[in-house]
Amino acid sequence: MTLSGVYVPLVTPFDAAGAVAYAAIESLAHQVLDGGAAGLVALGTTGEPGALDPGEQRDVVDVIARVCRERGAPLVVAANTAAALAALGGRPEVTAALTLVPPFVRPGEAGVVAYLAGLAAASPVPLVVYHVPYRTGQPLSAATLRRIAALPGVAGVKLAVGGIDDTTVELMADPPARFAVLGGDDAVISPLLAIGAHGGILASAHLATAAFVGLVDRWRAGDAEPARVLGHRLAALSAALFAAPNPTVLKAVLHAQGRIPSPAVRLPLLAPGDDAVRAALARLAGAPVEAFP
Template sequence: MTLTGLYVPLITPFDTTGAVALDALEALARQVLAAGATGVVALGTTGEPAALTGPERRAVLDTVARVCRERGAALLVGANTPAELDALRDRPEVVAALSLVPPFTRPGEAGVLAHFRRLAGGSPVPVVIYHVPYRTGQSLSAVALRRLAALPGVVGVKYAVGGIDEDTVALMADPPAGFAVLGGDDVFVSPLLALGAHGAILASAHVATERFVELVEAWRSGDAVRARALGHRLAELAAALFAEPNPTIVKAVLHARGVIPTAGVRLPLLPAGGETTRAALHHAEALRPAHVG
């Protein structure tokens, strides 16, 4: 099974006491799925998992898994270690783990290959590699990505290299069979979809979810005229939502819309400023369904 469609990496909402607002999380998961998302990601980097306690992470996963089970939706879970992967063993809703290329150490392509050979080899669920070199410090060539795609248990990549470069073109010119390329750069997702990406994992899709679903479907169906125009507008929205560290502005917009109880984040993140929030809200309101002709 090749993963396709739009997946929303869910934020973790907090209430006025700073606790995880599980009711708001459940409602948000239902909202994006009702808007057409294929699935969601729990405990991805957008969900601030490093700032959550162990019990909080389990509660988040329990909540999101219940929604996905009830709706028959796909659930991906951020999991980067053998222990985190093993914790997914008895969760049938989980279709794959989203596992980050080892950050900071810069092990080289051979080291990345060895890491995922071991990780995927012992995982109870398929693995989607999260490749984001401007955060991890580790670049991967198209050749290395093809080698990773050939590993048993590796089924795709969240591809977020900061643009469209030569390796992107080389990979998309002949993507490995059965290997999903999912756009992870919100601003650049439209050109990646135009090159043949199977879908996307986008924090910006918390906002204007229907429009991002429409974008993925338009490129997949070959409606380039529609996709190009919509892609330009969604790129402007994504740029506004990422004007400060993710997910601060996304949370501020959701709070302003009454979707979550606060715009709170946990350190080392700080809340988004009013000016950037207002700019993002402006772009978001312009993309409401009534404004899309």
């Protein structure tokens, strides 16, 4: 299995009373799949999983899994413990787990490899390793990423290092076989695709979904000039959406579009400033809503 294309990590909308709006999740899932998304991600950071209780987490996955089953779409679920991974075994719609490099403890690169090897061996589904060192505090070299790619049960990486750094360039100069590299920094997805990434897990693709799908398709086809033009426009949109902590601006824009019942987020997140929301709406108005011709 090689994952590719645009995967959308769905937000968790809340209603006016603060409860999870499950019907809105279902609607969003259908909308982004209608826009050409290759698959969905449940309980990613964009979905505020730490603010959901266990029952809400389970119910969110149930709703998204049902849509994926109806649509024949792959589902990736964030799972970072052996118990969370084991719970995915009874869900045939789940094709992979998004598993974070262990945060905060900074176990060293050998420790990361051993940790992921243990989880992969116990998991009923392949892992997509989420490497986001500006959050976890644990850098990884290209050599270590290759060791991770060689682990049985590891299908790919969500690469979110804050840009196109030397490690990314070294990895993509000779990418491991049958190992999906998916971009996780929305604003730099275009240059990552240009050097060979297979796709992305992109919160921004809740909006202008078809355009993000078109961006991947253009780079795959080698249509560099239209891909660059489209990539610049989408990068500006992504930067505006991430001007405040994710997914605060995104949810405000989705609410302004009438796609979710409220812009609410749960603590520790706070609502974004009005200026940030207005700027994102302005960028969206200038972004393409269909795949670039």
